[in-house]
Amino acid sequence: MEYHIKVNSPLIFAPMEGVTDHHFRKMILTEYPSWDYIYTDFLRLSTNQNYKPSFILKFFGIDQYDLTDKYCQKVILQILSTPKSTSAYNILQIADLGFQWIDLNLGCPSKQVVSHKGGSYLLSNLKELEHILTTIRKNFQGYFSVKMRTGYKNSENFKDLLHLIEDCGVDLITLHARTQTELYRGKANWEMIKQASKQSNIPIIGNGDIQTLEQLRQFNTPATCQGVMVGRGAIRRPWLAQQWYDNKKFSLAQENTLRVAFMHKILETYDFLDSTARLKKMKKLTHYLFDSHESIKKSQLLRSNTLREFMQEAEIVKPQFKD
Numbered sequence: 001m002e003y004h005i006k007v008n009s010p011l012i013f014a015p016m017e018g019v020t021d022h023h024f025r026k027m028i029l030t031e032y033p034s035w036d037y038i039y040t041d042f043l044r045l046s047t048n049q050n051y052k053p054s055f056i057l058k059f060f061g062i063d064q065y066d067l068t069d070k071y072c073q074k075v076i077l078q079i080l081s082t083p084k085s086t087s088a089y090n091i092l093q094i095a096d097l098g099f100q101w102i103d104l105n106l107g108c109p110s111k112q113v114v115s116h117k118g119g120s121y122l123l124s125n126l127k128e129l130e131h132i133l134t135t136i137r138k139n140f141q142g143y144f145s146v147k148m149r150t151g152y153k154n155s156e157n158f159k160d161l162l163h164l165i166e167d168c169g170v171d172l173i174t175l176h177a178r179t180q181t182e183l184y185r186g187k188a189n190w191e192m193i194k195q196a197s198k199q200s201n202i203p204i205i206g207n208g209d210i211q212t213l214e215q216l217r218q219f220n221t222p223a224t225c226q227g228v229m230v231g232r233g234a235i236r237r238p239w240l241a242q243q244w245y246d247n248k249k250f251s252l253a254q255e256n257t258l259r260v261a262f263m264h265k266i267l268e269t270y271d272f273l274d275s276t277a278r279l280k281k282m283k284k285l286t287h288y289l290f291d292s293h294e295s296i297k298k299s300q301l302l303r304s305n306t307l308r309e310f311m312q313e314a315e316i317v318k319p320q321f322k323d
């Protein structure tokens, strides 16, 4: 079976470390199959090259890479690499396991990651970035994408970055339109996504702050980008991809019902954890599960002492505005 990459306006579920582990990814692809792709959170390449193949496959969520497997067709392995940890050996190990599409993280803003010259740090050093991109490109024949921000401290070298990435043979860019310094503050700059699409000969997937069908309609247009990735908004509305393809609006009451069903799915997904761990997980997700105007609800949920209390509180959500 040939690997087919749908680059015609894909809708992609974003990688989110601490959320999108392989249990979560499987649940999303089963319950919300309209997402075209979902990225793994990042696999940190190791400097001493000591990953066993079974560790990489387990991280990805499988025992063996199999192109006929729907999961393998839809899940993209994201790696986090530094100038030190990028080696032909590391990349060939992934290539030899059969992966058809890998993504390089050039966006992580965390202090720990950038202090090791990984993630968004690489946007500030074109020489080191070039070394990493060419090492990956030379040793990986499959589809190779990067997920980047618009720059490190600022976006002054944005055009140079786009040129370099394209010249190094990268096949697709996902652009979270903020700099490292901006973290998640302010608004994502969709104008820069539009500019990048105009300037690049490779597809640009736009990313940042999409929460609703209306926003998808506004930004997922050929004039702006060649597809959209949704992160926090996809936890809030995992049904968003289906809404897009069905062109269907939901009322607030319908969304509340869908959200409660999603929360139950999450609990089922992690039923191997004890109730304290599951309550902790649900509390962690609470921040993303509700819209910003629902802050009262969030604080009530965060005060729950048991899972039962939490779910009871969640299930009596009433729409705060008239439909």
Ligand SMILES: Cc1cc2nc3c(=O)[nH]c(=O)nc-3n(C[C@H](O)[C@H](O)[C@H](O)COP(=O)(O)O)c2cc1C
Pocket: 014, 015, 016, 017, 018, 019, 040, 041, 042, 078, 105, 107, 108, 147, 176, 207, 208, 209, 210, 229, 230, 231, 232, 233
């Ligand atoms: C909790 C969390 C974890 C994240 N982990 C990753 C990651 O592992 N790899 C990555 O490329 N981006 C990661 N991101 C960034 C998201 O993929 C996305 O680019 C960002 O949240 C902006 O999109 P959004 O506004 O749709 O959420 C993470 C974001 C959040 C909130």
